[in-house]
Amino acid sequence: MRPATRTAMFGTTIFTEMTRLANEHGAVNLAQGFPDFDGPEFVKEAAKRAIDAGHNQYAPMAGLPALAERIARDVAARTGVVREPSTEVLIGCGATELLFDAVLALTEPGDEVVMLEPFYDSYLAAVRLAGATPRVVRLSPPAFELTRDALAAAVSDRTRLIVVNQPHNPSGRVFTRAELSLVAEVARARDLPCLSDEVYDRLVYARPHLSPSSLEGMAERTMVFGSLSKTYSLTGWRVGWVTGPRELVAATRAAHQFVTFTTPAPLQHGAMAALDAPPEYYGRLVDDYRARRDLLVAALAEAELEPFACDGAYFVCAGFSRFAFDDDVAFARFLTAEIGVAAIPPSAFHLTPGGGRSYVRFTFAKQQATLARAAERLRALAGSARRR
Template identity: 55%
Template sequence: MSGRVHGISPALRPFGESVFATVSRLAVQHGAVNLGQGFPDFDGPVEVKDAAKRAIDAGAGQYGRSIGLPELNRAIAARWASLGKFEVDPDTEVTATHGSTEGIAAAILGLVGPGDEVVLVEPFYDSYPACVALAGGTVRTVRLSAPDFRFPVDALARAVTPRTKMIVVNTPHNPTGRVFDRTELEAIARIARAADCLVLADEVYDEIWYGERPLSIATLPGMRERTVTLSSFGKTFSLTGWKVGWAVAPPNLSAGVRAAHQFLTFCGATPLHRAAADAFGAPASYYEGLRADYRARRDALIAALRGAGMAPFVPEGSYFVLAPHASFGFADDVAFCMHLVEKVGVAAIPCSAFHLAGTDGRRDAEAHSLVRFAFCKRLETIASAADRLRALRPVTTP
């Protein structure tokens, strides 16, 4: 077959099927408890669902405004300001996207061009490099390393070049669970200002944290004008299938996001936008309860993994836990995860999926050393996984 009729664009051929789709498919195939893909197995607030039903019954079934329904954008802007950040114009600085994943695509496709470099922090959400490839950009990487996963500031300074257009910063971080502190974010900001580059701040887990509230890099001096901040209604309200996200950015950067957004999805689902706007009126007790519930789930999963002979890293935010697998004697994280899903009955994500594949033929032992488990699940689900994980047996050294 000639190259002209190849089914996949050359830019996307290196990426293959998303690891999340692969693992969820295997979980169904083997009847495994799915602790891989990060979606809750419990429902969102009934009040929010009822608001969507009312919107549907009221006839909200047509296209909405491309950048987001006015009431949704106003609610996002009000929530942003209420958290002590800064006032934003809902019409020029807020763009509602079809989930935060579309926000990533819109920001990168709308602001990055051929020859531009984008610095990603490994391990990373696998959408980032694919979007950079679609934009014609080049990925440069720095890496968080166990056990503390501190931001590699010196490595970032070396990775930034005159061609750097954007640095992508995700906090709370998926998959490590790190919440970057003020010192780390100020160092990133200094580098971005010195290089005169943009920052894409992926803050989809900004309401899921267990210590101090995460700091938004856009609030630091000289960063508002160069930062696009993304977040997600689905993560905060446990309705990931609604695909409601948003981007907050100054008008000139919002213009780039919107230029791509209009050709990706044009607009979101009108009744869901109306319901999301209502949801932002939730009292502080809702967010406090969300964090308390996730803390209990986190602690239950940590206990389950320790009971199975693993040594997980306790996350500061998000709803993911990383754990090494070396004590079980498998060749790499992929082999271990295949054993988990096929023989143990628990699905997890091999962390190498969050790294760029090597091009020199050498194996990257660090990239293959960890697996990710999600705890956005009912306590009963985590307990079921714990029962199955007891079948694991670490390799004993003579």
């Protein structure tokens, strides 16, 4: 009756605890990164029509060809990298599933996988379930810069794979060409594949998104992960995709066919409508998110927190040095229970002991009214007894 050690090691996460605490105290939940508003009607309608039209049996293993074509077209238009829809695109149950498939497909037990720290927590789980060893490239607040030294410290002769993510969760960083070129240099020199998680690629507020796959020598070694979740506010649909060189996609397909096998057919029809959205859709999306970000940043500053710059994705991290707390977990608990606003303590996104202790992460994937409610509550912070 004992669980296997490979899953027992995960235990209950801080996210479960924060959600429980948020519910218990009726806190405004800026912890979990999902929208509290709905996805677009034209996408939902397309999925409903697909159900009524009888698209209710297994879809092809690698995804609907017509959706793969749209994904390849979108990737080519935005990165300049041309992929063959029938062999170089794979559709799965969210980017999360495909990242897991790719890690399983491309590493052997004992291999090392390099990832940025702080990281999206599912990378660590995937690497560990594959029996590989995680190595982290430390990004330090408030700038979260990707440096040559930090990268060199993480890479070794045992490195088998590099995972990058940008716009970056949790920091909101959008890396510069120079920073991404450091990754490209290492990947080329060591002939490594690179997994590039770009699920927030449409959510950029300062400069255009740059995919590492478009850097010299990178198209042939980079798999780019995309998703309906963030761009179309449909995190519950679990539709994501990966594009990449044929051999890497073939290996990932081999894992996918036994992990989920296929992705819900009607939702893939909905995804086709999503990818047909007019350019105005994306302009509006960014404008709305920029306004939400500005509202949250102003509220955090007014509460005497220290918000860090956010150029992408939908998270703002903020330091709390003016308040007397030992670490991020203690501060996040206080904020949730006493102030009524839930945030994530980012030490959960670190392997390095002590990493992420000095700040917390808030999401602004919320309606302006929700953010205004959080702002109202945060005002109590500046006057609290815990101010230094």
